[in-house]
Amino acid sequence: MKNPYRTQNIAFFFLFLATLxxxxxxxxIVVIIIQKGxxxxxxxxxxxxxxxxxRAGGIFPAIVGTVYLVTGAIIFALPIGLLAAIYLSEYxxxxxxxxLIKLAIVNLAGVxxxxxxxxxxxxxxxxxxxxxxxxxxxxxxxxxILPVIITTSREALESVPYSFREVSLSLGASKWQTIRxxxxxxxxxxxxxxxxxxxxxxxxxxxxxxFTVAAFYLPRLPASIFDQAMALPYHLYVISTQVPNVxxxxxxxxxxxxxxxxxxxxxxxxxIRYKFRKRKKW
Amino acid sequence: xxxxxxxxxxxxxxxxxxxxxxxxEIQSNEILSVIGPANSGKTTFLRTxxxxxxxxxxxxxxxxxELEREDIRGIEIEELRxxxxxxxxxxxxxxxxxxxxxxxxxxxxxxxxxxILEEKVEETLRQAYLxxxxxDRLSESAFKLSGGQQQRLCIARTLAVGPExxxxxxxxxxxxxxxxAKVEDAMVKLKDNFxxxxxxxxxxxxxxxxxxxxxxxxxxxxELDKADRIFTAPRDKRTDGYIRGKFG
Numbered sequence: 001m002k003n004p005y006r007t008q009n010i011a012f013f014f015l016f017l018a019t020l021x022x023x024x025x026x027x028x029i030v031v032i033i034i035q036k037g038x039x040x041x042x043x044x045x046x047x048x049x050x051x052x053x054x055r056a057g058g059i060f061p062a063i064v065g066t067v068y069l070v071t072g073a074i075i076f077a078l079p080i081g082l083l084a085a086i087y088l089s090e091y092x093x094x095x096x097x098x099x100l101i102k103l104a105i106v107n108l109a110g111v112x113x114x115x116x117x118x119x120x121x122x123x124x125x126x127x128x129x130x131x132x133x134x135x136x137x138x139x140x141x142x143x144x145i146l147p148v149i150i151t152t153s154r155e156a157l158e159s160v161p162y163s164f165r166e167v168s169l170s171l172g173a174s175k176w177q178t179i180r181x182x183x184x185x186x187x188x189x190x191x192x193x194x195x196x197x198x199x200x201x202x203x204x205x206x207x208x209x210x211f212t213v214a215a216f217y218l219p220r221l222p223a224s225i226f227d228q229a230m231a232l233p234y235h236l237y238v239i240s241t242q243v244p245n246v247x248x249x250x251x252x253x254x255x256x257x258x259x260x261x262x263x264x265x266x267x268x269x270x271x272i273r274y275k276f277r278k279r280k281k282w
Numbered sequence: 283x284x285x286x287x288x289x290x291x292x293x294x295x296x297x298x299x300x301x302x303x304x305x306x307e308i309q310s311n312e313i314l315s316v317i318g319p320a321n322s323g324k325t326t327f328l329r330t331x332x333x334x335x336x337x338x339x340x341x342x343x344x345x346x347x348e349l350e351r352e353d354i355r356g357i358e359i360e361e362l363r364x365x366x367x368x369x370x371x372x373x374x375x376x377x378x379x380x381x382x383x384x385x386x387x388x389x390x391x392x393x394x395x396x397x398i399l400e401e402k403v404e405e406t407l408r409q410a411y412l413x414x415x416x417x418d419r420l421s422e423s424a425f426k427l428s429g430g431q432q433q434r435l436c437i438a439r440t441l442a443v444g445p446e447x448x449x450x451x452x453x454x455x456x457x458x459x460x461x462x463a464k465v466e467d468a469m470v471k472l473k474d475n476f477x478x479x480x481x482x483x484x485x486x487x488x489x490x491x492x493x494x495x496x497x498x499x500x501x502x503x504x505e506l507d508k509a510d511r512i513f514t515a516p517r518d519k520r521t522d523g524y525i526r527g528k529f530g
């Protein structure tokens with residue numbers, strides 16, 4: 001005889017187990033990185049240039065490079081992504097062009113990151129003659145995170161209740177005034193979520209920056225956006241595989257800094273999002 | 283004075299023929315109540331007057347609606363909607379404070395002066411019989427108000443942009459009897475200065491506040507007459523059946 005209560009308990013057990021399994025890898029990554037990387041962290045490690053063939057000294061140029069690249073990618077991708085999202089959610093009609101654009105976005109999201117790297121090399125580095133530079137790398141990363149930003153922003157815009165738009169229009173507001181004063185302010189938390197996701201991806205990717213910006217070793221800070229730069233993920237790859245006899249501490253220390261950088265950026269966005277959520281009134 | 287003239291109005295949503303050959307006039311400074319069973323085209327008719335139907339992609343219209351002898355399709359849509367305010371079936375405050383809700387439309391139409399905005403907000407909240415209840419909490423979220431208060435806030439918000447006509451789309455459908463009475467009071471007072479079109483599911487409400495009553499059935503205007511007459515001696519037996527509660 002089947003016992004429905006027991007079946008339920010078994011089901012709950014497996015649901016719980018599956019959920020727990022998500023936590024385990026995240027927890028392990030964080031614990032291992034902290035355990036092995038934290039001892040390397042010192043003021044010198046954060047503020048000095050790499051020394052002795054990157055076996056000592058610090059990782060400051062790589063930190064600065066990553067911050068530049070992420071900032072550049074967002075400056076490029078957020079306005080374009082947001083404007084495209086507004087067009088798609090508020091203005092576009094369901095026709096061939098719109099379907100083509102949506103298909104392009106889906107496919108853009110599916111392109112492997114190393115292909116972005118090669119594309120960036122061909123277009124920005126060679127064709128536009130930017131060379132291997134921060135601007136080439138930022139633009140390549142920007143294109144990579146565009147689909148994330150467009151998709152999440154569009155969802156955020158579309159989640160604003162339709163009735164608000166009707167009310168605003170019925171008061172004689174134009175479509176743009178309605179978007180500007182009613183839809184956008186209420187979609188900001190969701191748009192920020194997309195930006196967070198984009199930031200994290202841009203900071204962590206190695207392949208797109210490999211051919212477009214990343215310097216193997218640069219003992220100084222980049223002088224302009226047309227200069228090469230070191231970047232944390234590529235630096236991590238270099239000291240883990242290309243340079244022999246690098247202390248494990250330094251490798252995990254670099255990973256720790258990269259992880260912390262992404263988490264801090266996320267935290268800032270989450271705080272902003274929380275502030276907006278508190279203002280949300282429906 | 284004739285405010286609206288409607289000539290052979292037909293409306294389709296896709297293949298559904300929602301309004302069929304409607305001809306009528308709407309006089310200013312009176313309340314026209316529109317009654318009829320669900321799906322009879324009342325709300326569609328109302329949303330034709332401020333061209334809100336046009337938000338639907340598969341909407342099609344023939345015939346003409348004239349506001350003071352001018353085809354409404356020839357009037358700038360923002361200007362038309364400023365002249366023709368609307369109060370929706372559910373209280374729909376914007377996610378703003380009480381003050382900003384009322385001031386929203388005024389600001390949209392270019393008014394920035396703090397003093398003028400404050401005067402306008404007070405004046406219209408008084409007209410909507412809400413001022414005394416909210417005057418000390420204007421900066422609070424509009425969502426903290428009760429349903430009835432929210433609906434009167436929506437009326438004030440509509441009044442604030444200075445309309446000539448106000449369309450009410452079942453404004454009391456979600457309200458308790460006391461809130462309903464307050465909203466009805468506000469409507470009756472407003473007809474001195476405005477033309478009011480009230481769509482309602484509540485036949486008794488139509489009898490209470492309406493000067494004239496239009497009965498819609500399956501997209502057709504069956505009968506339009508003085509409210510007293512419709513509710514005492516309707517000419518069409520379908521009207522008679524509906525107001526006696528035989529169907530709908």
